[in-house]
Amino acid sequence: GASADGSASLWEPRVGPTPTARFGHAGSGELLSVDWCKYDPFRFAAAGVDQCVRVWDVRSMGAPLAVLSGQHTLAIRSVRWSPHVASLLLTCSYDGSICLCDTDADAEGSGGRQQLIGRWSHHGGQYVAAAEFSLFEEGVGLSCGFDHQLCRWHLAG
Secondary structure (H helix, E strand, O other), rough: EOOOOOEEOOOOOOOOOOOOOOEOOOOOEEEEEEEEEEOOOOOOEEEOOOOOEEEEEEEEOOOOOOEEEOOOOEEEEEHHHHHHHHEEEEEOOOOOEEEEOOOOOOOOOOOOOOEEEEOOOOOOOOEEEEEEOOOOOOOOOEEEEEOOOEEEEEEEO
16 A cells, blocks of 8 residues: 555455555655556556656565656656556646656666657646546556546547
């Protein structure tokens, strides 16, 4: 679960009520969203008020596998893994934007690949409360914002 102290905790219900693992987000402020990768049971992404997404592996608590930053200018409200492509993340922010990022791309550059694949502002600059991939239609995104609108769009355009 995400926490106001900037950490993510992992619980094993069979062990008891105490977290079995704790991951420091290494940023400032609280975490607002955590999502498990649909293709790797050990990998999850966490994001929050520090405007960064960190990808973690529960088997290696020392450092995140990837850090995605620079896509948003305010807190990241939601992070979601793609149900269709293992390396894609959809994020939305209080800055009014929705971003599609590739966790396999290197921020310094990996053969010209970029972390940021797409950016949308369907909600007229209003806070975006949630964004999600369509489970049944590959390449389709959904979002809702403080503008009281639900938007559906194609991630390719």
